[in-house]
């Protein structure tokens with residue numbers, strides 16, 4: 001039996017975390033790893049104590065057919081990356097890697113084009129994380145240097161804000 005790669009090992013764990021996610025539109029799992037230690041985990045779900053999309057029976061973003069990349073505030077969820085980041089101390093995260101997996105909540109299919117939204121990118125940058133590893137298929141993944149997201153700063157101009165982000 002061939003030994004699983006470290007990336008897929010952590011992505012598998014992120015995918016297990018995703019099973020706790022509560023949005024009816026898309027579900028995400030994230031884990032932050034530094035020096036081969038898992039620092040924290042996060043999945044998308046409503047703020048503690050508030051009703052989740054699954055409890056309401058609908059996600060407002062989905063109900064209103066909001067296109068990708070727009071009106072995140074309509075979904076009740078705190079994103080997976082944000083939850084993982086607020087569960088960790090910056091000291092532990094600096095230079096670390098965040099692993100991210102997304103699935104379509106209805107079909108259960110992996111989101112081959114999953115990526116962090118613009119708000120999460122800002123948090124990933126300020127958390128001091130170095131890399132984002134995103135699952136594309138059960139065995140394939142993409143490694144994004146956070147430096148790329150910092151360099152893409154000019155994407156945040158008004159006419160470009162509505163892009164094909166998750």
Ligand SMILES: [Zn+2]
Nearest residue numbers: 023053059075
């Ligand atoms: Zn939702």
Ligand SMILES: [Zn+2]
Nearest residue numbers: 079116117120
């Ligand atoms: Zn986000």
